[in-house]
Amino acid sequence: MSFPHGAGLHTVRKLIYGMNLTLDGYIAAPGDDIGWSGPPSDELFRWWLGQERASGLTLYGRKLWQTMSSYWPTGDQQPNATPWEIEFARNWRDTPKVVFSSTIAEVGWNTRLVTGDAVAEITRLKAGDGGPLRIGGATLAGAAMRAGLIDEYALVTHPVLTGGGTPFFTALEGWVDLNLVETRTFPGGVVLTRYETRRR
Numbered sequence: 001m002s003f004p005h006g007a008g009l010h011t012v013r014k015l016i017y018g019m020n021l022t023l024d025g026y027i028a029a030p031g032d033d034i035g036w037s038g039p040p041s042d043e044l045f046r047w048w049l050g051q052e053r054a055s056g057l058t059l060y061g062r063k064l065w066q067t068m069s070s071y072w073p074t075g076d077q078q079p080n081a082t083p084w085e086i087e088f089a090r091n092w093r094d095t096p097k098v099v100f101s102s103t104i105a106e107v108g109w110n111t112r113l114v115t116g117d118a119v120a121e122i123t124r125l126k127a128g129d130g131g132p133l134r135i136g137g138a139t140l141a142g143a144a145m146r147a148g149l150i151d152e153y154a155l156v157t158h159p160v161l162t163g164g165g166t167p168f169f170t171a172l173e174g175w176v177d178l179n180l181v182e183t184r185t186f187p188g189g190v191v192l193t194r195y196e197t198r199r200r
Contacts, residue, residue, distance in 0.1 A: 016132055062099065072088070072089050073092075148197075
């Protein structure tokens with residue numbers, strides 16, 4: 001099988017959507033409460049750190065950006081910070097980030113603000129060069145999910161039911177076929193499942 005010159009050579013950057021979530025599928029309980037997850041085990045924290053290190057660019061919606069930027073810019077200066085938290089804070093500051101919001105006026109810490117069409121910008125970023133893209137925040141990820149842009153889902157499921165809140169998945173207009181590529185258990189009954197989108 002041969003390609004025309006240059007065809008089939010450019011690979012699109014992978015877009016990964018990964019979050020902590022409850023067994024009944026919520027990333028936050030009612031009132032944006034994320035206290036159900038508790039402090040992560042060292043093993044789980046190291047896994048998340050590895051994911052962040054492997055990322056070429058992180059995409060945030062407004063709520064998740066405000067949560068992350070309220071702590072991690074100085075997370076390595078907290079009195080009880082573990083070596084992993086110190087490394088996470090430094091990596092967080094160094095990793096390029098994009099925040100999608102029409103209500104935030106300015107952002108810092110190696111971050112660019114996008115106020116326009118999120119799907120168009122994510123599509124443009126995927127077509128560029130660089131490492132994998134990570135996306136976080138239910139509203140932003142939901143828009144990317146509906147547009148068929150997400151290549152991998154990483155569900156870090158905690159053994160708790162909240163009965164409501166902000167769902168990890170959004171409503172979709174059609175089916176999305178997935179391949180299971182990894183399962184792993186962490187202390188405290190936390191289970192990781194990673195799925196890749198099966199492109200038709």
